Structure formats: C-alpha cells, structure tokens
Amino acid sequence: MSNEIFKGIRENLIWPKTKELDIYHNRKNFAAWEITPLKNFQNKKFREIAEYFVSWGILAPSAHNKQPWIVDLDENEKNLTVYPDPKALGTSSDKYGRQANVGIGCFTANLSLALNAYGLTPIYSLQTNGRHKTSKVQFDLGNIHSGYLVNTKILELIKVRRAYRGPFVEGYEIDEYLLEQFKTIASNEGVMLKIIQDQGRKNKIGKAQALADMAVLKIPAFRNELAGHLVTNDTNETRVMPGNTFGLNDEEAQEVHDALISSKQMPGHFAAGFPRSDQEGVIKSSVAFTILAHNQNENSFIRSGIALEKIWLMCQANGLGVRIMAGMIESPLHNLALKTILNEMSKYPAVFACIGLPEKDSWPKSPREQIKF
Known part of the structure; x- marks a missing residue:
C-alpha cells in the first residue's frame, strides 16, 4: 500500500x-x-x-x-x-x-x-x-x-486526471522503467499487471473489444442503462457522462441519447463508430494492460481499483492518456478470449485498458456529486 x-x-x-x-x-x-x-x-x-x-x-x-x-x-x-x-x-x-x-x-x-x-x-x-x-x-x-x-x-x-477516449499517437514507445513502475504498483496491491506490447496480440484484442462493444449495444437492458448515463453536453446532472467525454458534439450527443433510450437502432455511423474507435484505441496504443486478480471477490476488485488509479495518475504525470475498455471484461465470451490471449486462464481480469500518447491536447472532465457531512 x-x-x-x-x-x-x-x-x-x-x-x-x-x-x-x-x-x-x-x-x-x-x-x-x-x-x-x-x-x-x-x-x-x-x-x-x-x-x-x-x-x-x-x-x-x-x-x-x-x-x-x-x-x-x-x-x-x-x-x-x-x-x-x-x-x-x-x-x-x-x-x-x-x-x-x-x-x-x-x-x-x-x-x-x-x-x-x-x-x-x-x-x-x-x-x-x-x-x-x-x-x-x-x-x-x-x-x-x-x-x-x-x-x-x-x-x-x-x-x-480524466478518461481519454480520443486517438493515440501510433508508434509511441513508453519507457520500460515506467512500465516496471506500473507492475510495482499492482504488485503492492496483491494483484498482477499483464502488459501487452506486441502488435499481434494488440490486433487480436482490439478486434475482440470491437465485437464485445457490438454485442453489449444490442442488449436492451444495457442500452437503457447507458442512456441514463450518456447524456447531452448541457446537463446539470452529476452522475452522468456528457457526450463530449466521448468526443460527441451537442447534436451528436442528443442523437445517441435518443437512440439508446428508444427501441430504434443506433445511427449506423455511431453503432459502427464506437466499436471501431475502441478497436483502433487498442491497436494504436503504446501498450494494453490487464489487471488480474487471484480471486474473484470484492476485496480483489477493490485492490484492482487502487492499483488502476495509481497507474492512471502515474500516466498523467508522464503525459500519457488512459483509455478504459469495459466490454472485454463484462462479456463472458470476450473475457474468456482475453484470458486465452494472455495465457492466464486461472486468473480473473478485473480491469482492461490502453495507454498511449494522446493526439488531443485536452479532453473534457465528467461532473461530480459533492459529499457533505
């Protein structure tokens, strides 16, 4: 700790x-x-x-x-x-x-x-x-x-610190010493950090991530939940994701929100765009990484979160962006694919993300609910 x-x-x-x-x-x-x-x-x-x-x-x-x-x-x-x-x-x-x-x-x-x-x-x-x-x-x-x-x-x-969902500078190499620092952070929390640098595995994982995105976007319950969180940019709510945190302008954010909250299909360019963006995010990243827990329980997930945030802040300190990919973990089929690619069948993926040098020089923050005692 x-x-x-x-x-x-x-x-x-x-x-x-x-x-x-x-x-x-x-x-x-x-x-x-x-x-x-x-x-x-x-x-x-x-x-x-x-x-x-x-x-x-x-x-x-x-x-x-x-x-x-x-x-x-x-x-x-x-x-x-x-x-x-x-x-x-x-x-x-x-x-x-x-x-x-x-x-x-x-x-x-x-x-x-x-x-x-x-x-x-x-x-x-x-x-x-x-x-x-x-x-x-x-x-x-x-x-x-x-x-x-x-x-x-x-x-x-x-x-x-903020989530980055924009493109990475392709070919940027992260110093090996920094990668070792990331591993130390994870080890201190009793979890394992698996770093993927080779292009072959990044290509495979990127494709799997895109398929995971497409799969979850077809689930009505997931769409309804996402609609409650992905909102227009002028929102006054606090526990939400304004569209601009996904790179959407005001009109696009409204269009995606309306499509998610209704039974109609997502606009084609968005339905294809999100998975493609995530796929390219993995492929063009400097490294992809997975935090693996030895046990599938609440404490292991909390410790994985502690490691994630410390790695994330270390990335910020070194000018790097972090892009979280949730679909790979939540989809059982793609979770299995990730474990197979990593050759870690006995461990439990808790976090999957990519790190790279951002092409964009800034990115919007998300709102917050303040706590008063």
Whole structure:
C-alpha cells in the first residue's frame, strides 16, 4: 500500500493542458474540480477536515461515472467508511459488482494519496460482508488535524486526471522503467499487471473489444442503462457522462441519447463508430494492460481499483492518456478470449485498458456529486 513511488513524479505535466473549456465555468455539477489545496488545518473541525479529504476521493474514476460510493463518517471513533451504493450493484453492465468495487478502489487510492500529500500515513482496512457479498473500506482519521501540505504534485495530478477516449499517437514507445513502475504498483496491491506490447496480440484484442462493444449495444437492458448515463453536453446532472467525454458534439450527443433510450437502432455511423474507435484505441496504443486478480471477490476488485488509479495518475504525470475498455471484461465470451490471449486462464481480469500518447491536447472532465457531512 506504499505510495513512495509517487515521490519522483515530474513537476510539469505534459497532458492534458490545464486550460479549461468554457463549458465548465459556473457549472455547479463541475464545482468539485475547483478544489484548492489547503496548507494546513488550523482552526478546522474534524468534520470539515474529513469532508476536505473526501473531496479528493470523489474525483476518482468510476464506470459510467456512477460514483458508486457511499461515505459514512463516525466522529466519535474518528473513522470514515466507504462502501458500494446498492443501487450501483447488479445492474445490466455490472451484474457481479466488479465495476462498483473497482470504483471504490479508485476512491480509496485518491483518499490515501491525499492523506500522503499532507504527510499523513493512510491507515485503512478492507472488510467483507459475505452475506451481502459487499466490501467496505474503513479509514482511521484520528490524526488528520496534524496534517500539513508537503506534496502539491499528487493533488494536481488528481485534479487533471480524466478518461481519454480520443486517438493515440501510433508508434509511441513508453519507457520500460515506467512500465516496471506500473507492475510495482499492482504488485503492492496483491494483484498482477499483464502488459501487452506486441502488435499481434494488440490486433487480436482490439478486434475482440470491437465485437464485445457490438454485442453489449444490442442488449436492451444495457442500452437503457447507458442512456441514463450518456447524456447531452448541457446537463446539470452529476452522475452522468456528457457526450463530449466521448468526443460527441451537442447534436451528436442528443442523437445517441435518443437512440439508446428508444427501441430504434443506433445511427449506423455511431453503432459502427464506437466499436471501431475502441478497436483502433487498442491497436494504436503504446501498450494494453490487464489487471488480474487471484480471486474473484470484492476485496480483489477493490485492490484492482487502487492499483488502476495509481497507474492512471502515474500516466498523467508522464503525459500519457488512459483509455478504459469495459466490454472485454463484462462479456463472458470476450473475457474468456482475453484470458486465452494472455495465457492466464486461472486468473480473473478485473480491469482492461490502453495507454498511449494522446493526439488531443485536452479532453473534457465528467461532473461530480459533492459529499457533505
């Protein structure tokens, strides 16, 4: 669980450019991203400090931007508990809770790194409720009053991190030392990182990803769920994905949303475009990677999420974009194909993603639901 690996990150971020698009100005559903680091916590109450650290946690990524976390604060015991929202479990896109628990892991990574940024050692435990097949993460916040800002870089990375769904610069090579850092991050969380660099396997996986996309887009329940999250760019909602996060303009976002929410077929150029875009994303990436768990349970998914977010932030620090590919994991047939290509039949894929140098110099953020105690 060590965060020592983040001490050597570079000062100047290459990607994305920090200039924000006008669309975010004065939008309440994007206000969470405007958080400003505090120097210390003088004259702050415990509840205020805990809320401040949670504000860094909620900037974590989650599938469909569901933000599947519930956060409880116990002021008497000085602890904070994070666990999956039952509404985020068992959905069409996440029947077994993998995505929700990976999201909890990403939240946990952000919160632990934010504590580190204030010279505090994150102390947390993962607790499983076998009866309800859920897990929770409990943080000991007993000493947060003593924190003072010692590392602004990691907080800056959390603020600029975003999902990238644009094209990669083909042929860009990632330094082997950085890839070893990624493996170390995964190993520290008790999971395995399998990196795919050779073009032959990337081509196979890219084709499988496109087929997985086409398969899930034909499932009515999945389409209905996706329609509730992929919305128009002028939305005031918080737990959604504006169309521009997929590279869609206002008209295109409305057209796709309307098609998903109705029984009619997706417009042909979009129905083919999404799978093709994902396929090219894999093929043209510098590397594709899979986080593999040794066990298929909630704690393994949470630890996979912790590893994912730390790898993601390390990518941001080095000017690299991360593109998540969920279809390969959720579709049983394509999940099996992925395990076969990786020659890891006894492990459980928890995350599949691609890394590369973005062609676009910026990319929109997703809105966030702020948490107040």
